[in-house]
Amino acid sequence: xxxxxxxxxxxxxxxxxxxxxxxxxxxxxxxxxxxxxxxxxxxxxxxxxxxxxxxxxxxxxxxxxxxxxxxxxxxxxxxxxxxxxxxxxxxxxxxxxxxxxxxxxxxxxxxxxxxxxxxxxxx
Amino acid sequence: xxxxxxxxxxxxxxxxxxxxxxxxxxxxxxxxxxxxxxxxxxxxxxxxxxxxxxxxxxxxxxxxxxxxxxxxxxxxxxxxxxxxxxxxxxxxxxxxxxxxxxxxxxxxxxxxxxxxxxxxxxxxxxxxxxxxxxxxxxxxxxxx
Numbered sequence: 001x002x003x004x005x006x007x008x009x010x011x012x013x014x015x016x017x018x019x020x021x022x023x024x025x026x027x028x029x030x031x032x033x034x035x036x037x038x039x040x041x042x043x044x045x046x047x048x049x050x051x052x053x054x055x056x057x058x059x060x061x062x063x064x065x066x067x068x069x070x071x072x073x074x075x076x077x078x079x080x081x082x083x084x085x086x087x088x089x090x091x092x093x094x095x096x097x098x099x100x101x102x103x104x105x106x107x108x109x110x111x112x113x114x115x116x117x118x119x120x121x122x123x
Numbered sequence: 124x125x126x127x128x129x130x131x132x133x134x135x136x137x138x139x140x141x142x143x144x145x146x147x148x149x150x151x152x153x154x155x156x157x158x159x160x161x162x163x164x165x166x167x168x169x170x171x172x173x174x175x176x177x178x179x180x181x182x183x184x185x186x187x188x189x190x191x192x193x194x195x196x197x198x199x200x201x202x203x204x205x206x207x208x209x210x211x212x213x214x215x216x217x218x219x220x221x222x223x224x225x226x227x228x229x230x231x232x233x234x235x236x237x238x239x240x241x242x243x244x245x246x247x248x249x250x251x252x253x254x255x256x257x258x259x260x261x262x263x264x265x266x267x
Contacts, residue, residue, distance in 0.1 A: 022174045023138035029230065053145075053163070055170040059232040084163035091241055092234055 003028055005035050010042040017050035025057040029064055036065070042074045049080025058085070059092040066098050077101065126194035126202075128154070133190050136181045136207070138174075144191060144205075145169040151193050152201050155264040164242035165201065165262060171235040172205040172258045178231070180209025180256055199264050206257035212250040219248065 006013040014032045018024075036044050044065060048054070066076045079101040081089055086102070089095060130151050134140045145166040152165055173189060181187040190206045212218045219240070224233030239246045243260040250256040 019142060021138075021141045021170055022178065023141050025230070053166060053170075055167050055174065056232045056234040056238055057174070059234055060230045063232060064230045084160065084167065087160075087163075087242075088167065088238065091237060092232060 003031055005031065007035060007039055007041075011045060012036055012039050012041045012043075013045040013047060015047045015050065017052075019053040020051055020058040020061065021053070021055050022057040025061050029061055032065060033068060036068060036072065036074075040072050040074070043077060044069050044074060045077045045079060047080045048078065048085055049082075051080070051085060054085050054088055056088065056092070059088065059094055062094055062098055075099070124196050124198065126196055129192065129194040131190070131192045133188055136177045136187050136189050136209075138177055138183075140189070141170055141173050141177070144173045144189070148191065148193055148203060152195070152264070155195065155199055155201065156267075157264045158267075161262070161264055165203075168239045168242045168246075168260055168262075169203065169205070171238050172203075172260070175235050175258075176205065176207040176209060176256075180207040180211070182210070199266060200261055201264065202259065202261045204257060204259045206255065208255040211252040211254050212248070212256055213252050215248050215250050 002017055004015040006015070012035050014035075016028065020028070032044070046062060046065065051058075062076065062078060069076050077099045081100055081102060089100065132144070132147060134143065148169045149162050149166050152162065157165070176189045177183065187207060187209055192204045194202045196202065217223060219236040221237045222233045224231045236246070236248070239258070239260055243262045245261040247259045248256065
């Protein structure tokens, strides 16, 4: 599973893509952790906008990184969350631990956006 | 009620097969013409159950067989059974509690059963310690 890391002084941005499951999660966390431990950024951003599928391994991935960043004195932001990923995230309650930015992807259909708005009002 | 179609799969408990399993079950469910979100629910639930077999039932580092059977019923129900012959679960009720995890290292969320229960209509787990576990899940795809 390809991972793109953008590293600047205070921010490490990990752009995840494809399907995140238990099989791929180990390699992802090793790459992200080695960058975070080297740079010790204020912010680790996990960008899920190119992720097409995620099961609870993705929650484990976020939880583990929150723990790491806490020990390094930084924080985690999760961005690009939409559709099925949002559903898994809501169920986990991880939004109480990490900052979640909802995706506003222009490619997404109007119907989908309406459904998402309805979902958000439900909460 | 007699099924209108059924399939069976047997594969090794290698983590690479997680994607194979969820994709295969999703393809089997395709004649029900599920919406994208319903298909995602099914794929996620299968992924969780199969990951449990790999991580918990057999344990990483040892291999066993995972058996999936699926049936489609005339009332548009999909029934999936995912079975292993691994270590089994002593206390199924406790294992199904949200955030219970056998590996509290922070990398497993302990959400597998919660996801299966909230993404599928019905989940039934039966297990015998030392013998294995089977998870039966059902989801009805309403006609549109």
